Amino acid sequence: MFEIIRDIGAITRQIQNVSNAEFRKLGLANNAFIYVIRTYEQPGMFLGELADSVQIDRTTAFRTVQKLVQSGYLELQHDAHDKRLRRVFVTPKGAAIYPELHAFEQQCSDRLVSQLTGKQQAELKLLLSKLVY
Amino acid sequence: MFEIIRDIGAITRQIQNVSNAEFRKLGLANNAFIYVIRTYEQPGMFLGELADSVQIDRTTAFRTVQKLVQSGYLELQHDAHDKRLRRVFVTPKGAAIYPELHAFEQQCSDRLVSQLTGKQQAELKLLLSKLVY
DNA sequence: ATCTATTCATTGCATATGCAATGAATACTC
DNA sequence: GAGTATTCATTGCATATGCAATGAATAGAT
Numbered sequence: 001m002f003e004i005i006r007d008i009g010a011i012t013r014q015i016q017n018v019s020n021a022e023f024r025k026l027g028l029a030n031n032a033f034i035y036v037i038r039t040y041e042q043p044g045m046f047l048g049e050l051a052d053s054v055q056i057d058r059t060t061a062f063r064t065v066q067k068l069v070q071s072g073y074l075e076l077q078h079d080a081h082d083k084r085l086r087r088v089f090v091t092p093k094g095a096a097i098y099p100e101l102h103a104f105e106q107q108c109s110d111r112l113v114s115q116l117t118g119k120q121q122a123e124l125k126l127l128l129s130k131l132v133y
Numbered sequence: 134m135f136e137i138i139r140d141i142g143a144i145t146r147q148i149q150n151v152s153n154a155e156f157r158k159l160g161l162a163n164n165a166f167i168y169v170i171r172t173y174e175q176p177g178m179f180l181g182e183l184a185d186s187v188q189i190d191r192t193t194a195f196r197t198v199q200k201l202v203q204s205g206y207l208e209l210q211h212d213a214h215d216k217r218l219r220r221v222f223v224t225p226k227g228a229a230i231y232p233e234l235h236a237f238e239q240q241c242s243d244r245l246v247s248q249l250t251g252k253q254q255a256e257l258k259l260l261l262s263k264l265v266y
Numbered sequence: 267a268t269c270t271a272t273t274c275a276t277t278g279c280a281t282a283t284g285c286a287a288t289g290a291a292t293a294c295t296c
Numbered sequence: 297g298a299g300t301a302t303t304c305a306t307t308g309c310a311t312a313t314g315c316a317a318t319g320a321a322t323a324g325a326t
Contacts, residue, residue, distance in 0.1 A: 001242045001254055002235070005148060007261040009167075012145035013188040014266045015138060020284095030283095030312065034142075048274065055146040057314055062275070064312090084274040084321050102135070109134040115263045121134055127257045128140040130248045133147045153314095163282065163313095181304065190284055195305070197282090217291050217304040 015108055022104055026097065027071050031056065032064050033101050036073050039088050040098045046085040047076075073097070148241055155237055159230065160204050164189065165197050166234050169206050172221050173231045179218040180209075206230070 020029040028036065034054055039045070045053065051061030065088060068074040073094035079085035090098070113121045153162040161169065167187055172178065178186065184194030198221060201207040206227035212218035223231070246254045 001246055001258065002238045004246065004254075004258055004261060005238060005242050007264070008141040009145045009148070010186075010188040011261075011264060011266050012142045015142070017188070017190075017284095024285095046274080053143075055143040055150070057150075058274090059276080059315080060313055082274085082322070086275070105135045105138060109138050112264050112266055113134055113137065115265050116260065120260055120263075121137075123256065124260045125134065125137055127249065127253055127260070128137060128144075130253075131140070131144060131245050132248055133144050133245055150314095157315095179304080191304090192285080192306080193283055215292070215304085219305065 011112070015112075018108065019104065023101070028073075028101075030064065032068060035061070035064060035068060035088075036090060036094050036098065037101050037105065039074060040090045040095060043089045044087045046079065046087050050088055068094075144245070148245075151241065152237065156234070161206075161234075163197065165201060168194070168197060168201060168221075169223060169227050169231065170234050170238065172207055173223045173228060176222045177220045179212065179220050183221055201227075 016031065019033060020031070023029060023033045026033075031054075034056075035050065038050060038054060042053075047062055047065060048058050050065070051058040054061070056064075065074060065076070069076060072091055075089050075091050076086045077089065079087055113124065116124065149164065152166060153164070156162060156166045159166075164187075167189075168183065171183060171187060175186075180195055180198060181191050183198070184191040187194075189197075198207060198209070202209060205224055208222050208224050209219045210222065212220055246257065249257065
């Protein structure tokens with residue numbers, strides 16, 4: 001069953017490459033676009049929470065978010081009750097590019113599963129959601 | 134269907150993290166263990182071929198292989214007919230650790246699919262093999 | 267309430283990464 | 297077979313990455 005690990009690893013790296021190439025022009029290479037997408041969809045996560053949700057090292061995520069704040073896509077707010085937390089939100093600039101980012105993600109996905117029937121696609125999605133890591 | 138991309142991305146990064154932590158003691162962090170596994174199983178690939186097979190940037194792969202040659206896990210040979218090519222092989226030292234590397238990979242996979250029935254596991258493997266990238 | 271253990275964000279530092287460019291060898295065209 | 301286009305390995309360079317450590321804030325225990 002180790003082929004599963006190998007396959008998803010190769011696919012992930014490939015998609016990462018094309019995505020980074022696609023979004024470099026927006027200053028969103030190095031997986032930065034992922035943070036904008038996730039933050040748009042789930043605003044108010046704190047930094048570590050966001051990092052964990054995409055399984056990226058917290059310090060790397062921290063620095064990427066800093067850059068995205070600098071470039072105006074994201075903003076940070078202190079939590080009202082827990083002074084340790086810094087919650088992440090998209091700015092209008094970040095919200096404005098979300099459709100483009102998500103459309104590309106969608107397009108990559110569609111291409112990826114283009115050899116599967118609709119039923120198989122649903123089955124794959126279900127099986128993947130059951131993986132434990 | 135974009136959940137597919139997100140799921141496999143998160144899983145891949147997670148597995149990468151635990152694998153690197155596991156093999157750091159052997160000097161095989163930063164995905165280096167992948168090259169030993171692949172080279173053991175398919176000896177004689179040239180550098181770019183090996184890089185492409187795991188979807189890692191060729192220059193990164195090149196440098197990782199250099200390190201593995203330095204540390205004695207891999208060796209390079211010039212191709213007899215095409216002077217551009219450098220073919221990769223495992224050394225006895227590389228061959229000696231293959232079982233450990235592969236066992237860990239196996240163990241990660243088993244854990245990953247532990248919530249699936251045998252039939253579902255086979256189905257997942259089949260579906261993944263049909264993905265196009 | 268004090269003491270201890272966790273959980274955050276953040277920084278330092280050594281190293282890895284990857285785009286762009288180079289030169290050498292081979293393939294392809296006419 | 298000269299000329300052009302590809303395909304290699306390799307290097308330079310700027311940047312990203314991630315482990316380890318820090319200090320501040322909170323949670324949990326006694």
